[in-house]
Each structure stands twice: as structure tokens, then as C-alpha cells.
Amino acid sequence: MIVLAVVLAIGGRAGILDPVQDTFLRITGPMEEGVSSTFRPVSNFLRNIRDLDRLEMENRRLLGENETLRNENASLRGDSDRLKEIEEALGYVTNDPSAEQLTAGVLSRIQGPLTRELRIDRGTDHGVAEGNPVLSVRGTLLGTVTEALPRSSFVRLLTDSRSSVAAQVLGSPADGIARGDGGGVSFELVEGDLNIGDVVVSSGLGGAYPSDIPIGEVTAILGDSQDPFPTVRLQTTVRISTTRTVLVMISFTSSRFEVED
Secondary structure (H helix, E strand, O other): OHHHHHHHHHHHHHOOOHHHHHHHHHHHHHHHHHHHHHHHHHHHHHHHHHHHHHHHHHHHHHHHHHHHHHHHHHHHHHHHHHHHHHHHHHHOOOOOOOOOEEEEEEEEEEEOOOOEEEEEOOOHHHOOOOOOEEEOOOOOEEEEEEEEOOOOEEEEEOOOOOOEEEEEEOOOOOEEEEEEOOOOEEEEEEEOOOOOOOEEEEOOHHHOOOOOOEEEEEEEEEOOOOOOOOEEEEEOOOOHHHOOEEEEEOOOOOOOOOOOO
16 A cells, blocks of 8 residues: 555656546536535525524624614703703892701602692702702792601692692783692682783792792683683693703791691
8 A cells, every 4th residue: 555655656756647637627617616505505505504693692782772872862862951951940049138048859759640749859958848848950949848758858849739829820910829730830819900911920829939930921711701710721831741950948937838638
């Protein structure tokens, strides 16, 4: 076998075996092409599978990065909105120079069929007391503190069905009672006339709230034109559902504040 191998090697170098090699290649060439053609789809299929796996991994990576960017963007928007509210709160100036407001953040919203309340992150440790009026950062009346704990407080909103505020039309002798109905605020006119677009503010009567705090704008007048006490729908100027910062008037406490069961 060793001698045969040496002879074949010498013959290959000398070119003696070239005719044999050519003949062999001519015979096996079609067979090789056929085998290659047969297995080429299999090879391509396996290659495509590898490409799909790679694309799937890349897609998962991009989805993860996209989710992270969305979360970061949402967080930045939330921080930006909160910063804007705080800036508005710092820029709000009340008509009463002796009034003292405390900025508070909204911890949670409590909502039922007729109930609308907030829980804020300021309490008795910060000077909050039951009966303190609560405003939006732009000075719109939102409600009143009904329970003050050391580090947090509960606020009953004007839209709560238990809320009522002595109110009047700004720049007019027309007055009445603003009441919550669980979804909005209505104004029961007691005396005087009003029109759609009029602004309703607190009157200060009864000592429950300071006077001249904006409540809302008249959007609809319900009832017959002959009705002496029509019910008026008000549109508040603040979206309570998205409010994250409020002002607590810690310098004012209702003189007739009562917590209802």
C-alpha cells in the first residue's frame, strides 16, 4: 500500500494520471451537480432559519429598547407636567395678601357613583386642618379638606354629591348654591339672572369658603324660562382627573365646617 501510494504520488506529479483524473471528473461531475442541486434548497432553508433566529433576536432587542424609551418618555412627560403645575402654583397670587397656601401632591383619587375625593401628601404636620379650602394651581376651587392626618389628608371635591358652596355670578348680584352631583357641578340660582358664559365664584356667605374663588363657567341653563329657580350646569376650568398638584389654603378654616358621615 505504501509502494502504491508512492507510485500514485509520483505519477500525479508527473502528469501520468491526468487522463484518469479527467475521466473521473467527467463521470462524477453530473452526479456532484445533481447532489448539490438536491441539497441546495435544504442548505438555503437551514440558512434562512439561522437568519430568522437572528432577526427574531434583533427584533426582541429593539422591542425592549422601544419599551424602555416609551417608559422614559412617559416619565419625562409626567415630571414635566408636575413641574409645570408646581411653577403655576408658585406663580399663583390670591386677592387676599394674608392668605397662605401650601402646595400638595395628589396621592390617589377616590371615586364612586356619587363620591369624588382626593388624598394629598400634606397633613397636620404641615399645617393642614379640616375645613381648609383646596384650590387648583390656577386658583380654581376644587373642594375642602374633610380629614387631616399627620402626613396626608382627604379632600372632598366640589363634584362630590355631598358638596355645596354658596356662590354668585361674578360681577352680578345673582347668587345661589353650587352643588356636586358625582360627575360635575350645578348651580341652583336663588336670585338674579345669568347667561351662558358667566363665571360663577364663591360668595363667602356662611363662612364655609372665602369669597371670589372661581368655581366654573355657565355652560347650560336647564328648565323652563318661567322657572324662578333654574338649574345651571357649570364647566370647571380644571381637569380634576389629571390634576397632580393642588393648593391648600391653610390660613383659612371654615367657621361652620362639619364632616358628614
